[in-house]
């Protein structure tokens with residue numbers, strides 16, 4: 001009787017333990033599927049919001065810097081290609097000005113060069129393209145701010 005009682009409790013405990021394991025596995029796989037959802041794969045996820053696109057640009061820019069720093073050309077080339085694709089999707093948000101189009105074209109040209117230099121495992125060439133690309137990011141933002149927001153009064 002006492003043994004049966006013990007066995008029942010043991011079984012109950014086992015069920016709880018299994019349940020908890022399943023639950024935490026589900027939580028982990030949910031978390032990692034969310035992580036993969038953040039992976040920039042334009043084909044699966046049509047991108048809508050400019051903010052999201054730009055955050056992805058930043059994410060890729062950081063991966064590129066990391067890749068260059070560690071001399072890992074694969075991630076550099078992949079992120080440069082992704083930036084190129086994002087720029088094509090983001091064309092929808094372009095300001096209708098000649099200057100903005102110039103920044104955009106420059107961005108696409110530089111991401112292409114960067115990808116090609118990385119694929120050729122040319123570290124210096126890739127580094128140079130990335131410096132130019134970073135300047136392009138900042139210059140376009142400067143331009144957009146001047147276009148959309150009057151400058152603050154001098155202090």
Ligand code: HEC
Nearest residue numbers: 051054055057058061100103104107133136137140141144
């Ligand atoms: C051709 C122009 C252009 C280029 C090039 C460009 N951006 Fe942007 N970016 C924009 C515009 C437009 C916005 C929106 C600004 C606003 O609404 O105030 C923006 C906003 C952002 C934001 C803020 C997003 C938010 O949270 O709202 C980030 C981050 C960003 N860009 C990253 C980058 C990075 C990194 C690069 C270069 C790899 C880059 N951008 C290149 C036009 C550009």
